[in-house]
Amino acid sequence: MNLLYLKYAAEVAACGSISKAAERLYIGQPNLSRAIKELEAAVGVPLFSRSVRGMEVTPEGEVFLQYAKSILSQVDTLETLFRRGLPQKKRFSISVPRASYVSEAFAAFSRRLSDEPEVEVFYKETNSMRAIKNILHENYRLGIVRYAAHFDPYYRELLEEKGLVGELVTSFRYVLLMSRESPLARRAHISFDDLKDYIEIAHADPYVPSLPLAEVKKEELPDVDRRIFIFERGSQFDLLSGNPATFMWVSPLPARLLERFGLVQRVCPENVREYRDMLIYHKEYTLTELDRQFLAELDRVRQEIFRDGQ
Secondary structure (H helix, E strand, O other): OOHHHHHHHHHHHHHOOHHHHHHHHOOOHHHHHHHHHHHHHHHOOOOEEEEOOEEEEOHHHHHHHHHHHHHHHHHHHHHHHHHHOOOOOEEEEEEEOOOHHHHHHHHHHHHHHHHOOOEEEEEEEOOHHHHHHHHHHOOOOEEEEEEEHHHHHHHHHHHHHOOEEEEEEEEEOOEEEEEOOOHHHHOOOOOOHHHOOOEEEEOOOOOOOOOOHHHHHHHOOOOOOOEEEOOOHHHHHHHHHHOOOEEEEEOOOOHHHHHHHOEEEEOOOOOOOOEEEEEEEEOOOOOOHHHHHHHHHHHHHHHHHOOOOO
């Protein structure tokens, strides 16, 4: 499709006349009329209805022109950008699970940005499938996906199909998080049965597209009678610290956060399920200096927190 023809159609719609549009475009009226007909033939629908009153946009033409104007606006922005020269601003973007060790690494990484004259950073907490979509469709550079280890073949096949690299960040088992005032905090060993009288705080995202959601949930941690879903991490911690009758399954937390919110974490020996966090990015993508700085902080925090296989 000729980009110039989009401009012609937009001008004819604005003027309501071939002759007036031809004057403003500095082209001959027959040439403009022929261009509009060729455009209509290319898209397969009439964009204008011709009458004694001039050129009126058809319903199909309204839809077409909406997209055409959007394309022309983007082209204008692109031309302006390159006329002025490409910006020197550095960019970092990543989609991650709601994991405190990742946010701890990001906080440390952000302190390095003070030395950057121009930088733009995007940090989004979301589920695994959205992290993949953000890289494929939303121009995010990096992602971290989390899944139960026995789903590893599915995710590796999915990443390969989408042209993504997958690099293991860490493997772990969920631990129990609770208020230091919780009766559970005083127990040397916590079993699944011990949790039945408590309220679970949850944000777990067990979505695996190839399986029904109900089936996947059965693969997760044991069910409880009472559960509160809260998707903002700070609110989860506030609720845990304020209500000793609550608990939460989490990847291990930094000591700083435990102290700040008055929380403790405990191991449940019955919980043997392994989870994995996997770094993902396009196969053709080359890691930038900012990417490597973040990954260095992530590796440092990982080594501090995930000791003895946790």
